[in-house]
Amino acid sequence: MITELKKEEYYKCKPIINVNGQAEVKAIVDGNSPGRIFVDNVDSPKSGLIWQGNNDGFYFIGDENNEEFNKNLNQLIETVIAPQAREMNLEWFEGISNHPGWYVTIKEVFAHKTLGSWNQKVFTLEEKNYQLQNEKDIEANYEIKRITRELYYDQSIINLEFLHAKLHDFWPNPEDFFDKGKGFCAMYENKVVSVCFSALIYEQYHCVDIETLKDHRGKKLAQKVAHYFVRECLEHKLTPYWDCMEGNKPSVALAEGLGFTNSFNYVGYEFSLK
Numbered sequence: 001m002i003t004e005l006k007k008e009e010y011y012k013c014k015p016i017i018n019v020n021g022q023a024e025v026k027a028i029v030d031g032n033s034p035g036r037i038f039v040d041n042v043d044s045p046k047s048g049l050i051w052q053g054n055n056d057g058f059y060f061i062g063d064e065n066n067e068e069f070n071k072n073l074n075q076l077i078e079t080v081i082a083p084q085a086r087e088m089n090l091e092w093f094e095g096i097s098n099h100p101g102w103y104v105t106i107k108e109v110f111a112h113k114t115l116g117s118w119n120q121k122v123f124t125l126e127e128k129n130y131q132l133q134n135e136k137d138i139e140a141n142y143e144i145k146r147i148t149r150e151l152y153y154d155q156s157i158i159n160l161e162f163l164h165a166k167l168h169d170f171w172p173n174p175e176d177f178f179d180k181g182k183g184f185c186a187m188y189e190n191k192v193v194s195v196c197f198s199a200l201i202y203e204q205y206h207c208v209d210i211e212t213l214k215d216h217r218g219k220k221l222a223q224k225v226a227h228y229f230v231r232e233c234l235e236h237k238l239t240p241y242w243d244c245m246e247g248n249k250p251s252v253a254l255a256e257g258l259g260f261t262n263s264f265n266y267v268g269y270e271f272s273l274k
Contacts, residue, residue: 016062040069113271119246123260131259147183194221
């Protein structure tokens with residue numbers, strides 16, 4: 001049987017997560033990022049499945065050879081996860097291994113599914129590797145601003161809902177972001193057109209989320225706000241953390257251009273929930 005933990009019980013999963021794995025997992029288990037955790041045993045978990053709070057995937061943690069847990073995974077997905085996911089218009093289950101041992105297990109447990117996969121890369125940035133000289137100028141009609149409480153509530157901003165939606169994906173309570181996070185945006189004619197901010201935090205690691213609106217791409221805005229973001233992190237002795245698909249060449253190039261180095265890679269698997 002697989003049971004959902006209460007948030008105050010998440011700490012019980014600390015012994016079974018990969019200390020060298022994804023910061024997303026550590027942040028959720030620590031209670032610093034929203035998410036749900038399903039485990040085999042609420043008192044002493046050996047294996048678990050974490051559902052990210054922004055619906056950006058599921059992480060398999062702990063013992064990949066736990067037969068009791070593994071045989072109940074499909075029932076959990078079919079009776080609990082899939083119905084709730086469909087209510088939120090999620091059409092795909094994206095499963096991510098917290099350590100390489102899960103690769104074989106995932107393929108075995110979901111052998112009856114049409115299973116796809118992709119490669120993911122994780123980068124971190126040390127101050128000695130930061131490439132300040134790669135920062136480019138942007139057009140004069142764009143302005144870089146820090147994401148503050150005042151900016152977040154500034155009703156004069158035309159597309160304020162864009163900024164609100166981006167932060168809410170990771171920070172249900174924006175005050176938590178203002179207390180702990182870092183972030184910058186590019187403004188154009190009183191619109192937020194590019195953002196780079198702390199999507200989640202684990203210890204000194206600040207995981208990057210970055211996006212530029214389609215009409216303003218190709219103008220070096222993502223690079224510019226990213227430079228502001230990483231400088232802010234490094235000045236406060238924080239470590240910027242960049243997680244992206246290997247196939248996302250622009251994101252990989254941007255990270256490497258800033259001086260990020262590849263820390264580790266992992267594989268994700270997906271199948272349809274329809």
